[in-house]
Amino acid sequence: MASVDMDPDVARRLFEEGATLVLLGVPQGTELGIDYKSWRVGPLFRGVKMIPPGLHFLHYCSTNAANCGGEIGPKTGLFLTLKPREILLANWNPKEEDLDFSASQNVEEVSRVRATLRDLDPFLGPYPYEVMRKWVSLTDHLSQEVATALQPLSGRVCAFSDVIPELQLKHTKDREEQNLPRNDTACQSMKEGLDKLPRMKQREGTELRFSDIPRQTYPPGATPAQITKCSLDQSYALENLLEKHHQLKPLNVLGELQFAFVCFLVGNVYDAFEHWKRLLALLCRSEEAMQKHKDLYLGLIAVLYHQLGEIPPDFFVDIVSQNNFLTSTLQDFFQFSIGPGVDSTLRKRSEKFKAHLTKKFLWDFEADLDDCDPVVVELPDDVALE
Template structure:
């Protein structure tokens, strides 16, 4: 299951210096993964050994095998920062279908003293995927991952609950909503009867807030136009509110969102990744002023786009897709006067790489994909 072709001396060194994750009572048949690898567990599984120190993403989803067909539950995951020779123990909680991490120091020491006896039940860390994992998280620290993880401690598919508990007809009447026993007269009325949902408190990913208003208060019409085309003001607001002293941590947030989507299967994280990417790529003045941020962005995107399965782009990517239009703006801005020459050269190479790998044409005219602008009689425009 955890096969490796590692040299014996190297394996011994990793066994001595690597961290160990002991997972007790995990049912057979569960899908469990560490970082970039996933396995279906057998009856002898007790954990993972030889884990390199650093940040890791443990993810798992239980399966209901009692029914006629196997039902896979939504995936859960959490980021862990492991130290050399550290031993972490977790027990499977059957009622919650989740892992409970032990805080018992005596239990940890007892397991540490018996690691050699437990060795045959531990699978080695998949070192063949370590390089990929590091390339996806080199900007993400444990402190940042902890700050972005939900308060529940688990990254998972959105856990939604009704905003209002309207269980009785009287409750619905008090909120001026139609009764459930009345026949719907229209689709709108039917939709109105559905409960409005919100994410369960404590399960939300704690991403940076990106203001919907992209221009400063009191902006003139000319300034509104300017800041709507160049999102640098909006980007600076995000950096100032959360990453004033460490602006490059925004790249760590971009990596966090990508991992939560690619490995954790959280669509909300994909939407945030797209929003962050659009914000960064469409900030013309920031591209001139923040060379290090954008040199880092190119490196982050190079590895991220290299790990997305090719068939992922079949429906999402076309000539009028989000990625090509967003990156086209970036490649156009990076050629502007005042942009650092090193950044410009790296961007040109990155564009050539994407064109060759995905056959994306960044020089095509995308006017046909632009939003339609409607001018109303009073001069107000609506996209």
């Protein structure tokens, strides 16, 4: 592990106040990272030191034990909130290919490690301070409270879902009772082959616990006119989500948006990307809510500014811009933001953000987005978001 040159005063403060992750027994070649950076573990690695207090995302991928340069397994991660000078101790469990933090509950063991920390220091890699500003900008609305509420009960965010059969059908008789085809008969079609596969479900405790985004955007008993209105302006659905999941702190919905983005961008969880898209679309297509929740939407602009700055440009072509998702969603947002009931500060910030995206990605939010590919436009003048 290596880090860029750090200001001596910053290094001294982090050395004195920073937290320490002592990670023992991690196999050589394991890909391990914290926040926005990762490394391949070497033979002398024992953990990470000088970690700024606050929320962090520790992530790792096991590797083929027979060959440290071999295949890398799916990524596992967990959110941690570290206190000043805290020592968090974990041992690698080779059977589970995971870190076991139970040793951190042993006060005597932690005290022993603290007493020998100076001897351990040469084997601890410094926190990659150069990514700190970027990490804070991506998680400034994400508290440990929100992260704990959203992450799986297992405490682990996994790139691949841990799935098990919905029903344990070990015998042909069991399959017949469920009206499923026998395994020993030839398949006549792809559908028949798929039907022979057992129905799978995610193992309990391993699923991300995102807020439920209402599928019905209008109130019960709504008239056709109300249904049309609520389809164009999804504020009713957004207010339901805020009341159910973020009633006390509406801005926590931005923390959820950041949680989903980090789980996707750093943790490689595709389901988190799908939730990010749906939650973003709901926020951007809620006109009345935009007039009511000024601070929420000022925060949304800042969140998107930093998030879109971190996605590789070619990624927009491959996924984000597929079917014009992002351009059409933001087009609705910018259209609503110039409405008569929108706060003037929010309107101006939105206009600057729109100009910034037009310049950076060459997106034309004034064009008709019926075509399949994003529309681009040349913008010669420099536009600042500040």
